Amino acid sequence: MRIVDLTHPWGIHTPGWVGYPGGKLYYTQNLQTNQIVSQKIETSLHSGTHLDGPMHGTDGGLDMASLPLDKLIHAGAIVDVSDEVEDWGLIEPEHITSKVEVKKGDILIIHTGFIDYYQGMPKQDLVRYFTMHPGGSVRLARWMADMEIRWWGIDAGSGDHPMNTTIRNMRPDLLARFEKHVGMSYSEFFGGDYTYTHHMSGREIESDIFPMHHLAFQDGCIHAENVGGDLKSVLNRRAVIGAFPWKIEGGEACPCRIMAFFDIGTDEVIEGLASGSFQNEG
Structure with missing residues (x-):
């Protein structure tokens, strides 16, 4: 079996999303005084490679502790769309299906190439990484729901x-640059408002923001952000993919380790999860 890490390191320089604080790591005990080393972390749950839980984007969504193992670990696909999208591009279903086989119920990892601009990379550019990356369209959100994607990840903020x-409210200067770049207003570019039915109250909603969170999450299609590690070495391939966040009761997201497993019996893993051979204990 070959295991490939798809996780960025976490440290004091790990950037938070726009408007989110960075993390803190400091000593609370040391060997010379306490005869033991102890440290403390303070961080946003959306720091580094992390998984957004359902309650992050929808009413009544599950917390991190409630995500079952067969949601977090399953067969899936890793796809490279970097040649299909550029700065501020929209990711559409066709960009994915033309490159790799995606099956109903899969986990999906999308490589946009923006991993190159993350903290600590040779081409580091955090403004470009967090505010100019490609992102999913409303069509992509609906396609993922139809495909019953367990969760998906992206190498972007x-x-x-x-x-x-x-971000368009926090950085009006970038919004103006974006609209000049695409030659139209943001509303025209994204196709205006999208509509959906609130899954608890039945209220009809019109929105013009966060479709990959608001629309997708209530359908159970959550996602991981800042996917990293050795992602470039496993593009356009199928694998068993797993995300391993803390089991936080009441947690709406969590930094996590993401890994892809190759040369392993995919059917065996799926059957084991379905039969309860891999159990949630404790």
Whole structure:
């Protein structure tokens, strides 16, 4: 079996999403005084490679502790769309299905190439990484729901297009540059408002922001952001993929380790999860 790490290291320089604080790591005890080393971490749950839980984007969504193992670990596909999208591009279903086989119920990892601009990389550019990356369209959110994607990950700061998030309110200068770049308003670019039915109250909702969070999460299609590690070495391949966050009761997200497993019996893993051979204990 070959295991490939798809996780960025976490440390004091790990950047938070736009408007989110960075992390802190410091000593609370040391050998020379306490005869033991102890440290403390303070961090946003959306720091580094992390998985957004359902309650992050929808009413009544599950917390991190409630995610079953067969949600977190399953067969899936890793796809390279870097030659299909550029700065501020939209990711469509065809960009994925033309490159790799995606099956109903899969886990999906998307490589946009923006991993190159993350913290500590030779081409580091955090403004470009967090505010100019490609993101999913409304069509992609609906396609993922139809495909019953367990979760998906992206090598960028958000699963949503940055100009389809609150970044457009926080950085009006970048919104103006974006609209000049695409030659139209953000509303025209994204196709105007999208509509969906609130899964608990039945309220009809019109929205113009966060479709990969609001629309997708209530259908159970959550996502991981800042996917990293050796992602480039396993593009356009199928694998068993797993995300391993803390089991936080009440947690809406969590930094996690993401791994791809090759040369392993995919059917055996799926059957084991289905039969309860891999159990949630404790």
